Amino acid sequence: MTQSPATPLPPPAERRRLRESRSLTQAQVAKRVGVSRETVRAWETGRAAPRGRRAQTYARLLAAAPTTLTGAGAGAGTEETRELAPNAPTTPLTPAHAFDALYSICAPALVRQTYLLTGRRELARESVERAFQLAWHHWPEVAVDPDPAGWVRATAYECALSPWHRFRPRHRHPEAPPADRTDRALLSVLLQLPPPYRRTLLLYDGVGLGLPETAAETEASTPATANRLLHAREAVAAHLPDLADPAHLSSRLAGLATHARLRAAHPSSVRAGGERRARNWTHAAIAFTIALIGATTFTLNTAPTRYEPPVAPGTTVQGVPPHAAPGALSRSKLALRTRLQGAAANGPERVTPEAR
Incomplete structure (x- = not known):
């Protein structure tokens, strides 16, 4: 049986993003389609393609997800479109529309994933918003990236796992744990893992990336990523055998990420926040440059125009007694001065000292 033309499948790179937009794991998709998790992973990586009724079921499952982009133009004149239906008309997208579409698809699931990394709801929202603000600031680069969702996800994870958050007053105290006891136990075990192991476990078992993709995103070798994954699974199984x-x-x-009930901000407010942040940094850079120019001008106007060599320190010359400092004369010197002043001059060789 061949694939039905009424339900075309998106490219392999789009299948994973469509699945993530509905916050579905590969295991959940595999259960609904009736295949194994490894088969779904092969469909998303392009190593295999579904056929027959499974292809139709898989296509309907992906069609129920919000529409994403195959790319976005770096400029306003670039037209990147996606067909909502086989015969639906295409419309050109501006960079703002492309960014809003990417945010609407990826932000909700990304906030929940970041919450599993940090255990803090506010920090998860801030990290995702900061990542999308950076993406909007570098939109010409992100728009042509083969995986813009992966670009934003890696940036959000880096922001969330930054060690500088420990110095913020609001993060010195832990947030309230989940209400459910099993969710609370699982989140506690995750937070006990080292950040690289926690991130590897989330990307492989939570997001559904393959081992090479997980290694590339965590900037580690494939064997090291496999060891981190096995260690993280063993640590979780040691505390939670089920x-x-x-x-x-x-x-x-x-399920843990879904029960957190995290909400992402509106894409227009994120874009406005990114533009406002960039504008503030630009104003600060201009103010610093003006202050530096003023300080340089003041220094040039007040600096000496000629070189004045420093006075060399005095040195002792042998045979010449040191100059005595002025002060009161002793009795013997006073008597000598009185005798010399009272002595009469006798001959041209003698002179009478005169006080001046």
Whole structure:
């Protein structure tokens, strides 16, 4: 049986983004389609393609997700479109429209994922907003990236795991844990893992990336990423034996992120915040440059115009007694001065000292 033309499948790179837009894991998609998780992973990486009824079911499942982009233009004149239906008309997208579409698709799931990394709701929202603000600031670069969602996800994870957050007053005290006891236990185990292991576990079992993609995003080798994943799974299974199955762990991670009920800000407010932040940094740079020019001008106007060599320190010359400092004369010297002044001059060789 061949694939039905009424339900075309998007490219492999789009399938994962469409799945993430609905906050679905590979295990959940595999259960609905009736295949294994490895098969869904192969469909998303392009190593295999669904056929027959499974292709139709998989296509309908992806069609129910919000529409994403295959790319975005670096300039306002670039036209990148996506067909909502086989015969739907295409419309050109501006950079703002492309950014808003990317944000609407990726931000909700990304906030929930970042919450699993940090255990803090406010920090998760701030990190995602900061990542999208950076993406809007570098939009010509992000728009032509083969995986813009991965670019934003990596930036959000870096912002969330920054060690400088520990110095913020609001982050010195932990937030309220989840109400459910099982969710609270799972989140506690995740937060006990080292950040690289926690990130690797989330990307592989939570997001559904392959091992090479996870290694590339965490900037580690594939063997090191595999060891981190095994260690993280063993640590989780040691505290929660019922999560020893990776498929069960993946579904629990998705459920924990969904139960957090995190909301992302509106894309227009994120764009405005990024532009305002860039504008403030520009004004600060201009003010610093003006202050530096003023300080340089003042220094040039007040600096000496000729070179004045420093006075060399005095040195002792042998045979010449040191100059005595002025002060009161002793009795013997006073008597000598009186005798010399009272002595009569006798001959041209003698002179009478006169006080001046």
